[in-house]
Amino acid sequence: MSSPFTALLESLSRQRGVRASLIVSENDGLVVDANLRFGQDGDRVAALAASMYRKARMSASAARLGAVGFLQLDAERGRICAVGGRGDLVIVVVAEPAANVGLIRVELLKALDSLT
Numbered sequence: 136m137s138s139p140f141t142a143l144l145e146s147l148s149r150q151r152g153v154r155a156s157l158i159v160s161e162n163d164g165l166v167v168d169a170n171l172r173f174g175q176d177g178d179r180v181a182a183l184a185a186s187m188y189r190k191a192r193m194s195a196s197a198a199r200l201g202a203v204g205f206l207q208l209d210a211e212r213g214r215i216c217a218v219g220g221r222g223d224l225v226i227v228v229v230a231e232p233a234a235n236v237g238l239i240r241v242e243l244l245k246a247l248d249s250l251t
Contacts, residue, residue: 166178
């Protein structure tokens with residue numbers, strides 16, 4: 136059974152180095168839909184990404200910096216990239232450390248535009 140997000144998530148997951156792509160609810164950190172490779176824990180990633188995005192959005196607002204456009208967390212074993220701004224939904228990608236973040240960012244922003 137496919138959801139309205141299936142094509143979007145498959146497109147993101149086809150990018151080189153992407154381990155998982157998810158649509159997450161910013162308010163509660165729940166997975167709305169996901170395309171996960173074996174070994175990826177969607178629930179944990181969703182909760183972490185939603186929390187980071189929500190806090191970044193509130194911090195940027197408090198500092199009067201405007202809206203958060205793209206969020207990236209780099210870690211030793213990978214990175215999490217997220218975009219939001221269309222209601223409660225955040226699009227999240229989990230990628231390998233060597234993945235091309237520029238390409239991932241372009242694809243995430245295209246995906247965000249398609250949510251409208």
